[in-house]
Amino acid sequence: MAIRNPLPLTSNDTVCCAPVTEQALSSQDAADIAPVFAALGDPVRLQLFSLIAASEESCSCDLEGPVQRSQPTVSHHTKILADAGLIMGDKRGRWVWWRVNPVRLAAVRRVLGEVPTP
């Protein structure tokens, strides 16, 4: 369940780029970050992400019902969310438990120009 890194994070958890409201992105940075937004850009994945984000942990078996998609399709979408670094999976026994990656979520917010909390 390794996480590739389309939105690079430095070791101290800051983000690669300044908020878009402050500085335009280079083509390279845009190419790195866009997949994270694309991951949230599908209705099924956005709902899956919200289901996982709204509770501490979610089993995959709890996700198929709400989104009304087949098991392979849900697995496909969780993989895309995980590759984007937005969620992390933890296999315990037969189940995979998903939770959001709060650092990545904060990074996405910051790219959108969130005012830093003082």
Added chain:
Amino acid sequence: MAIRNPLPLTSNDTVCCAPVTEQALSSQDAADIAPVFAALGDPVRLQLFSLIAASEESCSCDLEGPVQRSQPTVSHHTKILADAGLIMGDKRGRWVWWRVNPVRLAAVRRVLGEVPTP
């Protein structure tokens, strides 16, 4: 240059849904909001959006250079960003001047669970 409304805003500028960190989205809400993230999910569009967001106003003629795409392609992408409500275009003379829609941008941040600024 009318704006369709995939992410409904009420008259008082609040958002349709609670942050995903607080409550999961319904299928309907996810379907409404996903196009906004999809609009940011293309590298060219994300860079265009950042170029527009980083300055008060941007002429279309200033956008083709940085993203290295043809005029029809840039026009296509600005239309998608505008349909998502993320940018607004103002035609003055021969040029269209683009600026971000701060309300919509704040709404997107809020969906991602931004802490409300007190």
Added chain:
DNA sequence: ATCTCCTATTGACAATCATCGATATGTTGC
């Protein structure tokens, strides 16, 4: 070991999308 259950992968297909050349629309200046 075998059976059962949960998840991931493969293969295929229809649908959507990004891209650009050509063209249309509309505006400015002469």
Added chain:
DNA sequence: GCAACATATCGATGATTGTCAATAGGAGAT
């Protein structure tokens, strides 16, 4: 009116994507 320019639309094409049936991989239980 006419020429020049900025933007939008159309049509076509190659690439990507969302979906599911079928199958494989792995973990617990008996």
